[in-house]
Structure formats: structure tokens, C-alpha cells
Amino acid sequence: MAEAYPDFLLRLPNGGPVARGRLLAERGAKGSRKFVVLAGSPVRAETVPSFAVRKPPSYRRRQQLIEEGAIRESERWPGWLETIEDIEFTSPSGAAEILMGCSTNGWGAWKSADGLSLAAHLGQASAGPNRPWFIRGSNVTGLDLVQRLWLPEGLVTLAASHLRQGVSQSASKDDLRTFVQEDYESTATYSQKQQLVDALHAFLSRIKPGDTVCTISGGQLYVGEITGEAEQTESEDRRSNLRRPVDWQSTGYPYDDLPEELQQKLSIQHDVVDLSAVQALIEGLGLSNEELVEEAEAIERDPSVEIPALVARRELELPDPTDELAAELLVHDKEWLREVRDLLADDRQLVLYGPPGTGKTYLALKLAEFLGGGPEQVKLVQFHPAYGYEDFVEGFRPKEHPKTGEVAFRITAGPLRELAALAGSEGNRHIPHFLIIDEINRANLAKVFGELYFLLEYRNKSVRLPYSGEDFALPPNLFVIGTMNTADRSIALVDAAMRRRFAFVELSPRTEPTGGLLRRWLAKEGKDSEPADLLDALNSRIDDADFRIGPSYLMKKGVYREGGLERTWRTKILPLLEEHHYGEGVDIEKRYGLAALRESLA
Secondary structure, eight states: OOOOOOOEEEEOTTTOOEEEEEEEEEEOTTSOEEEEEOTTOEEOSSOOTTHHHHOHHHHHHHHHHHHHTSEEEOSSSTTSEEESSOEEESSHHHHHHHHHTSOOOHHHHOBOTTSOBHHHHTTSSTTSOOOEEEEOOSOBTTBOHIIIIIHHHTEEEEOOTTOOTTOOTTOOHHHHHHHHHHHTTTTSOHHHHHHHHHHHHIIIIIOOTTOEEEEEETTEEEEEEEOSOOEEOOOTTSSOSEEEEEEEOSSOEEGGGSOHHHHHHHTSOSSEEEOGGGHHHHHTTTOOHHHHHHHHHTSOOOTTSOOHHHHHTOOOOOOOOOHHHHHHHTOSOHHHHHHHHHHHHHHSEEEEEESTTSOHHHHHHHHHHHHHTSGGGEEEEEOOTTOOHHHHTEEEEEEEOTTTOOEEEEEEEOHHHHHHHHHTSTTOTTSOEEEEEETGGGSOHHHHHTTHHHHHHOTTOOEEOTTTOOEEOOOTTEEEEEEEEOSOTTTSOOOHHHHHHSEEEEOOTTSTTTTTHHHHHHHHHTOOSHHHHHHHHHHHTOOOGGGSOOGGGGSSGGGGSTTHHHHHIIIIIHHHHHHHTTTTTOOHHHHHSHHHHHHHHO
16 A cells, blocks of 8 residues: 655745645656646746756746646736646656746655655655765766766666665665675775765665755766665666666756866765765856846745855955055065965965064964954964974874773874864855964975875865875865975975975065065164164175074064163074084174174264
8 A cells, every 4th residue: 555645835935825736656757756736736927047947847847837728827826827737747846846937856845734844754864954965977887877877867876786685775884884794795895895885875875855966977067856765776787786866957067167165075086975065056056146046036045044055156355455454564565465465366375485583474474364354264383393294184192081081092183174174164165264384394394294285286176084084175265374494404495396386485684575674663663773774784794695684583672672782683693693604714793793783884
């Protein structure tokens, strides 16, 4: 005896009347459950402009029903149309789309009188919202099943070539793990078995009717809607033993034109991937902002809530540097700040390099706080020779159990992963976030960065991390600013891979904005310009530009107390120069001392 379902209701938009329908036990040619809209149900009079392009089969069926007179103007609801007979559809979504005149997920839109969705009555993960999934089909043991099977026959499949018959959709992950261990004992490695269990569990138990499915073939992304339960069969070539019916959109989207975040997720090397993190981007594919607004207005939604697809495509912008910022940083020209901003916008990685005392770290922090909108979006780490990948990205660290107090080694995220998680979280994706790496060249960069070298250059890709095994990508709104000291010859050079991935901006006492920084600071503080004259005279005597003295040594309050300038010169500046000329027999005091410099100025 067929299972009986209640009548399902669909409220039309803007407080409109309610349509009624019934789920049938029969299935359509592609395996989806048929659905009947009852006579006397209201129909929206107009369609949204994107309907004909986005859902051409539903658009054509609607026009046909109107021409045949099965749908006509309603006398009961002026301004609406009405069904005059029961109309059968191949799926609940097709029925809802024709009534609403727009793309609609019928599995969630049709509800029983007690408010439960149609999907809930089918027992398909009823508590959760609909999700988008990516399923690979372009290379299944050498064949492109997307073009050969999925698109023409309205299917999505998994090979499951050795999986026993009779596996239930409600099978637990532990059951599937047992089946795979036994059925694939001699045909798959341990890692392959683990991935297969995850794929089978998602395909059988997590994916449900109404979910979105995506796949790639021939450089195109194809999108569809799951319209029925999973079915297990014996396919002739053993490439498609598990199947689900899909209503595929008629056209694909060029992969190279997809948003960067979506490309990152699609690059994950698994057969089945949950795309919930980029759901809004998928929902907006092929639609303009105006069309998204029109579709949102055509369904029941809270008008106070922003449309997710519009929020997701909001442009990431770095604000234009202001005159106030230039004045605060004592930069000679706002255009220099604008150039640094443009370099970050283009490359997203930048290194400020120069000798000590040129204000590299201070400038990096202040600029990041301005461009990111506040200190909350900025994280600073300092590299050193003992710094490693485990400190920066992730690694095992001793952690105390909060209840038992036992200490054990657990995988712990480093500052890079922490900031990436914050930058990539919902609502933050259009806000710039900055990682400041102070003394970036004091660590073994190849050891610290690991696969990050790849991600810094290919921001639209993902990699699998070696410790956690999780897939990781750098969010598009994560920027990296490094500072590099050029005075220490042992660390001044960086490899070509680093040079290629970062833009380099020099901060040197011989050029602006550093060259006149001290003089501008003294004028702002109302102090005598002698320290600036002395610093210029000192640097004119230093032949090596990497060892010239930066102005920040003389931009501290202690310098301007009684005897402060002499003390600073004797204890901070001259020792640097003694080290620079070590073994050369140079009389440091005679060449660089305050007395000698003052005499030359006089």
C-alpha cells in the first residue's frame, strides 16, 4: 500500500493566496516523484525576467498551460491566475516554479498544514536547509559521464563499482565503512577507502531532494537540482551504480569567469564536496543584481534581510588613502600611499624593506588598520630562526584537556589559519583582513610557508593540509604585509619564489617618504631641526645604503630630554656602525660622532 501524504500548501508572494497540491507515489521518467497541483489553485500572473533563461522547461510548460486554458484569469482572486483542473508535474519544484513564475525549490516551498516541508515528510534530512554539492563526473575511469550520461539523461552518479547491492539510503557511516572495508579490501588503498566512505555517505544520506548539484565538464560549470532519492543499480560499465535524478539547467557557466572563492572550492580533489560555504555565489550565477532582487521579491522572504547572493558578490575594496592618513604617518605625498594600496589590491602580498629604524613595522600596522577598517582585522606575527610551519599554519601542540587535565598533543591552528578562518567567515568576506609578518626574512621561508608558496600565487586553488587533512585556501580578502631588515647580510636575500609572489617597496633614508620623515616630525612637534641635519650628515658619510640610519631612533621622547641626543647617539647609533666597520680600522667616533658632524655642519 502506497504511503499517504497530506495535501501540501504553497503561499504565493506578497501575502498572496495559497495553492494546494499532492505528492504522488509514481515517479517520472528520470526517477523524480510526481506532483499534482489541485484545481482552483492561484497562479502568479507574471514571471520574473530571468525565468525563461534560468528555467526554460518550466517557462515553456507554463506558457503551454495558459494557451491550453488549464491556467486562466481568476475571478476569485483579481490580478491572479488560477488552475481550472488538476495538473500533474514531474517534480514538486516544477510545480512550484510554474505557480510562482520564478526559480523555486519546491521541496522546501511546499509545506503541510503543520508547517513541515515536503522534504521533511520524505524523511530526507528534514531539519537542515538545502545545500549545494559538487560531484565529479568528467573523468570516471577515463570517461566524461557528464556529457555522456548526466546531462542527456538527467542524472548524477557515483561509480560504487564494487559496493554490494541492497545498501540502504539510511545506512550509517559506520555501516558504510564496514561495507567498503570488506568490498574494496584488495582494490583500494586505506586513503581511497576513507574518501569513498565519505563520498558514499554524502551521496546516500546527506544529499536530499531539492539540493543543488554542480559539476564541471569541458571548462563549464553545470548546475542542477536533485529531484529524487538515490537508487542503486548494476550499470553495464560499473561507472554509475549509484544514481540520483537531476533537473539540470540548460546552459553551463565558463569556469574561468566564476568567482575566485567558488573556484577554490571546485579545486578540492574529492568526488563529492559540500559547497555550503559558497552557496550564495552559486545561487547568483548568471543573474544580474536586478534579476536577483526580482527573484527575491517573487518569493516569501523577510524584506529586512539582505539577499545573500548580493552580499556574496559585494566587491572587496581597499579604501583610498586620505590626507589625514598621510598627515598622521608624516608621508610626504598621498600618492605614495595610494601606490602601496594599489600594489596590495593587485598582488595581495607586499614586503616593506630597508635598514633598521625606517618605520617599516609601524607603517605596516597603521596602513593595515586603515585599509582594513580597524585593529580587529589585523594580526601580527614575528618570524625568527626557530619559527616553523607548525607555528605558522598548523601542527601538533601540547594541550590540556579542559575536564581531565591530561596533556596530549593535538592539532592546533597557527595564526595564518586563525586569520584565514576569520576573514572567510560569513559576513566578513568583503572586509579586508591583514597578516603582518615582522622580520619576514629571519625564518627559513621555504620551511615556514610550505604549500602556502603555492596558495600565495594561485589564490583560486585549494590544497590539503598535511596535519589536519583539511582542504585549505587563502580567502580573497586576506592580505599579507611583510617587513624585511636589509642591514643583516645573512638574512637580506630572499629566494626567487618569494620575490615572484610579493611586491617589494623600499623604505630608505635616501628616498621619501623616509628621507624627510624626521624633519617633518620635528616640525610637527615644534622642535629644533638640528637632529634632522645631523642624521642627514651622518647618512651622507655611510657609503652602503643598507646601513644608513633610519629616523625612528631620533623620534622618541627620551632623545629630547637633557643629554638624550648624546646618549642615544652613543648607545644606539654608533654601536651599529662599529659592527658594520668591524675589522676595518675605522675611527667610528671621529667619522660618525656628534662632535665631528656638528663641526662639519658649522
